[in-house]
Amino acid sequence: xxxxxxxxxxxxxxxxxxxxxxxxxxxxxxxxxxxxxxxxxxxxxxxxxxxxxxxxxxxxxxxxxxxxxxxxxxxxxxxxxxxxxxxxxxxxxxxxxxxxxxxxxxxxxxxxxxxxxxxxxxxxxxxxxxxxxxxxxxxxxxxxxxxxxxxxxxxxxxxxxxxxxxxxxxxxxxxxxxxxxxxxxxxxxxxxxxxxxxxxxxxxxxxxxxxxxxxxxxxxxxxxxxxxxxxxxxxxxxxxxxxxxxxxxxxxxxxxxxxxxxxxxxxxxxxxxxxxxxxxxxxxxxxxxxxxxxxxxxxxxxxxxxxxxxxxxxxxxxxxxxxxxxxxxxxxxxxxxxxxx
Amino acid sequence: xxxxxxxxxxxxxxxxxxxxxxxxxxxxxxxxxxxxxxxxxxxxxxxxxxxxxxxxxxxxxxxxxxxxxxxxxxxxxxxxxxxxxxxxxxxxxxxxxxxxxxxxxxxxxxxxxxxxxxxxxxxxxxxxxxxxxxxxxxxxxxxxxxxxxxxxxxxxxxxxxxxxxxxxxxxxxxxxxxxxxxxxxxxxxxxxxxxxxxxxxxxxxxxxxxxxxxxxxxxxxxxxxxxxxxxxxxxxxxxxxxxxxxxxxxxxxxxxxxxxxxxxxxxxxxxxxxxxxxxxxxxxxxxxxxxxxxxxxxxxxxxxxxxxxxxxxxxxxxxxxxxxxxxxxxxxxxxxxxxxxxxxxxxxxxxxxx
Numbered sequence: 001x002x003x004x005x006x007x008x009x010x011x012x013x014x015x016x017x018x019x020x021x022x023x024x025x026x027x028x029x030x031x032x033x034x035x036x037x038x039x040x041x042x043x044x045x046x047x048x049x050x051x052x053x054x055x056x057x058x059x060x061x062x063x064x065x066x067x068x069x070x071x072x073x074x075x076x077x078x079x080x081x082x083x084x085x086x087x088x089x090x091x092x093x094x095x096x097x098x099x100x101x102x103x104x105x106x107x108x109x110x111x112x113x114x115x116x117x118x119x120x121x122x123x124x125x126x127x128x129x130x131x132x133x134x135x136x137x138x139x140x141x142x143x144x145x146x147x148x149x150x151x152x153x154x155x156x157x158x159x160x161x162x163x164x165x166x167x168x169x170x171x172x173x174x175x176x177x178x179x180x181x182x183x184x185x186x187x188x189x190x191x192x193x194x195x196x197x198x199x200x201x202x203x204x205x206x207x208x209x210x211x212x213x214x215x216x217x218x219x220x221x222x223x224x225x226x227x228x229x230x231x232x233x234x235x236x237x238x239x240x241x242x243x244x245x246x247x248x249x250x251x252x253x254x255x256x257x258x259x260x261x262x263x264x265x266x267x268x269x270x271x272x273x274x275x276x277x278x279x280x281x282x283x284x285x286x287x288x289x290x291x292x293x294x295x296x297x298x299x300x301x302x303x304x305x306x307x308x309x310x311x312x313x314x315x316x317x318x319x320x321x322x323x324x325x326x327x328x329x330x331x332x333x334x335x336x337x338x339x340x341x
Numbered sequence: 342x343x344x345x346x347x348x349x350x351x352x353x354x355x356x357x358x359x360x361x362x363x364x365x366x367x368x369x370x371x372x373x374x375x376x377x378x379x380x381x382x383x384x385x386x387x388x389x390x391x392x393x394x395x396x397x398x399x400x401x402x403x404x405x406x407x408x409x410x411x412x413x414x415x416x417x418x419x420x421x422x423x424x425x426x427x428x429x430x431x432x433x434x435x436x437x438x439x440x441x442x443x444x445x446x447x448x449x450x451x452x453x454x455x456x457x458x459x460x461x462x463x464x465x466x467x468x469x470x471x472x473x474x475x476x477x478x479x480x481x482x483x484x485x486x487x488x489x490x491x492x493x494x495x496x497x498x499x500x501x502x503x504x505x506x507x508x509x510x511x512x513x514x515x516x517x518x519x520x521x522x523x524x525x526x527x528x529x530x531x532x533x534x535x536x537x538x539x540x541x542x543x544x545x546x547x548x549x550x551x552x553x554x555x556x557x558x559x560x561x562x563x564x565x566x567x568x569x570x571x572x573x574x575x576x577x578x579x580x581x582x583x584x585x586x587x588x589x590x591x592x593x594x595x596x597x598x599x600x601x602x603x604x605x606x607x608x609x610x611x612x613x614x615x616x617x618x619x620x621x622x623x624x625x626x627x628x629x630x631x632x633x634x635x636x637x638x639x640x641x642x643x644x645x646x647x648x649x650x651x652x653x654x655x656x657x658x659x660x661x662x663x664x665x666x667x668x669x670x671x672x673x674x675x676x677x678x679x680x681x682x683x684x685x686x687x688x689x690x691x692x693x694x695x
Binding site for chain 2: 087089133136137138139140142143144146147148149150151153154155157158161262270273274277283284314316317318319320322323324326327330331334338
């Protein structure tokens with residue numbers, strides 16, 4: 001029923017290979033980038049399994065979630081911002097700020113019940129500052145979040161220059177606890193938090209009026225305003241969401257590394273942006289999916305895993321492969337966009 | 342009164358303020374000494390340290406004027422340094438001038454190729470500039486690591502050292518190189534139609550194409566220039582320390598360069614650009630770094646200072662604040678006309694609906 005409606009909407013486009021493929025599969029071409037990411041993921045899993053034998057084990061796949069839980073949360077937050085046509089460069093620095101703040105608060109004896117909310121709130125606060133800069137002062141998101149990046153990085157340098165270990169029992173428990181799922185699968189509390197964030201974001205973006213407004217702003221700022229949508233509030237809110245996600249990401253990262261360090265997360269925003277793009281979200285705004293970003297992070301994580309499995313490849317190949325993959329997906333998106341016209 | 346409205350007022354004011362603070366703290370700050378026929382002093386240091394940033398920022402200004410952005414310059418800086426030093430280091434005689442010139446040539450040609458690649462992605466394939474250059478930004482560091490084999494390459498080669506720390510006619514060579522390129526670009530864009538063509542592409546690519554401007558080749562050229570200048574900056578940076586660090590050379594220089602451009606009053610939305618503003622922006626950023634060092638503040642706090650200065654400057658330049666200030670001066674409620682910075686915003690937002 002619903003697929004029929006979708007395919008009838010796309011049928012008007014220029015006939016072409018992609019269109020015919022899309023119609024044949026009765027799929028909206030909007031989903032093609034996401035399916036592409038899914039295909040790459042499956043392909044990588046298959047190649048990994050064929051090459052290393054023990055690749056498709058519960059342990060490897062569980063580790064994928066454990067090692068990338070923070071990146072999943074960052075990418076989900078960024079998805080909101082990017083769909084509105086904005087960008088958030090501050091997330092990596094916020095992860096560092098939130099981590100180092102927590103570590104120093106733990107050091108002076110604050111309980112986890114205070115510190116963990118503080119970690120998330122510091123992210124929301126930075127997000128709010130960015131939102132106000134973007135909306136009230138009409139500073140381009142790129143520059144506003146760049147300033148926020150320096151601000152967050154600077155604040156974390158002020159808190160401490162050296163790495164502070166976290167010995168708080170709650171964090172230690174969170175980092176060590178494993179919930180067995182079935183025979184070989186395990187999931188950590190961090191993984192559960194990350195997946196909950198994905199679920200909440202999925203609901204927010206695809207099933208609420210707020211979510212529709214996010215897409216409408218990406219499609220056209222002025223049209224959204226003329227439609228009477230709450231553009232101002234939504235525009236500020238997406239940055240608060242991204243900041244909050246960065247705060248949660250900082251929390252997950254400090255659980256993962258059990259320490260706070262002001263130099264963590266340098267370039268993490270680029271990984272997150274790459275994941276979002278690979279997941280099928282257009283950087284021009286107006287189109288994208290939360291689940292796509294999740295797939296994007298998993299693809300990036302798998303690249304890392306394969307290079308680790310390969311053993312002989314140096315770690316810098318990761319960067320080159322990510323760059324090439326990014327290129328392939330962007331060109332794919334471009335092809336789809338041209339066909340649509 | 343009128344001078345406050347000039348778009349360079351706030352950046353120049355910030356620079357003046359920094360210099361005053363430094364002079365109060367160290368009265369000898371403004372002194373320039375002559376030793377062995379070379380000029381020395383804090384001001385010369387600022388000029389020399391800002392040379393690589395200025396070069397990158399000049400290229401960035403042109404790219405931003407066409408409504409683009411080039412995130413890959415940091416990676417190009419790393420690649421250029423890595424290529425030049427690896428070639429010179431593996432040559433039989435690293436100290437010969439011929440070797441050094443060949444090494445520089447290879448590095449610059451490679452930079453041009455990388456810039457052409459960016460330009461190809463943006464102008465022919467039609468990928469958004471931020472993503473097209475993100476590809477090279479991500480992969481570029483990996484490529485640089487590949488060239489150096491993951492190690493920090495160091496060499497001893499007096500001729501190569503000249504680029505970063507040599508002197509010519511009492512001035513540091515890097516200042517002369519950056520200054521010459523700045524002047525050439527300024528002359529090319531302001532004394533020929535090139536500048537206007539670049540602006541027209543940035544204001545409306547489609548309209549300028551219909552008007553007979555070859556926007557594709559202009560976009561292609563600015564990305565190539567941006568990478569070439571980044572390559573030269575990479576040579577300067579690697580020559581200054583005589584080492585190629587694929588991981589850290591030119592780290593975040595793309596962001597500093599974009600900041601310099603924005604502080605200088607060029608809008609990221611494309612169109613009108615100010616090379617003089619970019620120069621002021623680059624010098625402000627470098628002075629800020631030096632100020633933090635001189636005042637004895639831990640250098641790690643620099644980002645916080647930078648953030649505060651940047652936020653202050655961009656907020657002062659934002660349409661809402663400018664309108665308020667202009668209205669207060671004229672004693673009337675906000676009038677959007679007659680204030681620089683508001684006018685360019687209107688055509689660009691109108692185009693979105695076209």
